Amino acid sequence: xxxxxxxxxxxxxxxxxxxxxxxxxxxxxxxxxxxxxxxxxxxxxxxxxxxxxxxxxxxxxxxxxxxxxxxxxxxxxxxxxxxxxxxxxxxxxxxxxxxxxxxxxxxxxxxxxxxxxxxxxxxxxxxxxxxxxxxxxxxxxxxxxxxxxxxxxxxxxxxxxxxxxxxxxxxxxxxxxxxxxxxxxxxxxxxxxxxx
Numbered sequence: 001x002x003x004x005x006x007x008x009x010x011x012x013x014x015x016x017x018x019x020x021x022x023x024x025x026x027x028x029x030x031x032x033x034x035x036x037x038x039x040x041x042x043x044x045x046x047x048x049x050x051x052x053x054x055x056x057x058x059x060x061x062x063x064x065x066x067x068x069x070x071x072x073x074x075x076x077x078x079x080x081x082x083x084x085x086x087x088x089x090x091x092x093x094x095x096x097x098x099x100x101x102x103x104x105x106x107x108x109x110x111x112x113x114x115x116x117x118x119x120x121x122x123x124x125x126x127x128x129x130x131x132x133x134x135x136x137x138x139x140x141x142x143x144x145x146x147x148x149x150x151x152x153x154x155x156x157x158x159x160x161x162x163x164x165x166x167x168x169x170x171x172x173x174x175x176x177x178x179x180x181x182x183x184x185x186x187x188x189x190x191x192x193x194x195x196x
Contacts, residue, residue, distance in 0.1 A: 001052035002179045003072055004029065007087040007110040009153075010059045018130040019062060019152040021168070022086040022110075025128070026055050028172040042071035053179060065110040066117030073118065080123040084178055085114060086171070090148055092129025094160060095167040097174065099126050099187045107148075124183045126174065128167055 006026030007019075014020055030038075030047055035055060038045040046056040054076070058068040073083065087110050092098060102122040105112035115121050133151045156164050174190045 001054075001076060001078055001082050003054045003056060003076065003078055003083050004175055004179075005056045005058065005065075005069055005072075005083065005085045005114075007062060007065050007085065008057065009061050014153070016155040017153050018090075018156060019088055021088040021128045021130065021164070023057050024164075024168050025086045025126075025171045025175065026057050028168050029175050030055050032172050032176065042068045042075065044068045044072070063109040063113055066113035066115070069114050070117040080118065080120060081183070083123045084175065084183075085111065085123065085125040086175070087111060087125065087127055088130045088152065089127035090130055090132055090152065092127060092131070094129050094131040095163040096129035097126065097167065097171060097190050098129075099124065099174070099178075099183060099191055101183050101187070124178070126171065126178075126186075128171060 004026065006022030008014065008021070008023035009017065009019060030049065033049040035047040035049040038047050038057070040059070043060050044056045044058050046054055049055055054072070056068070056072060058065045060068060069085070072078070087108055089098065089106070089108065091106065101124055103125070104121060105115055111125065130152065170190070174186050177189065178186045
């Protein structure tokens with residue numbers, strides 16, 4: 001069993017936001033697997049892709065992501081290693097991939113919510129770089145720079161979309177390999193990507 005969660009914000013106006021990369025990857029994985037149209041359960045849109053594979057987009061705002069995740073985990077009696085959470089990361093260069101077995105929320109409100117509800121940082125995640133706005137180079141002492149709140153809710157530019165489309169394509173391939181071969185394999189192969 002594998003439950004793949006892609007994080008984002010619901011609603012058409014957020015569809016192409018930087019913060020919605022997780023949704024974009026889930027849509028691509030569903031397409032690549034030929035999965036059917038999404039259904040609804042536990043404040044989520046989801047589809048089953050066969051062999052105990054669930055592709056889930058929490059249909060709540062980012063900072064509430066943890067409740068749908070814990071609901072799915074409890075319902076399916078899944079181990080934390082059976083999860084993969086996909087989200088954007090402003091500390092990574094646009095399009096770069098980073099798989100991790102565990103870790104902090106790193107300034108990401110969706111991950112923070114999931115950690116709070118699961119009661120652990122020990123679950124696999126794929127973070128995909130969205131970069132930072134011009135002139136913003138690092139974090140403030142008490143969290144993310146104030147410019148980031150508006151940055152993550154902006155749409156990708158047309159110029160950025162070429163890189164984003166490639167990252168989504170490679171991320172989908174990496175997710176399929178995670179399902180087949182596990183987190184150690186994809187960490188070794190894909191971290192830093194996109195790669196051919």
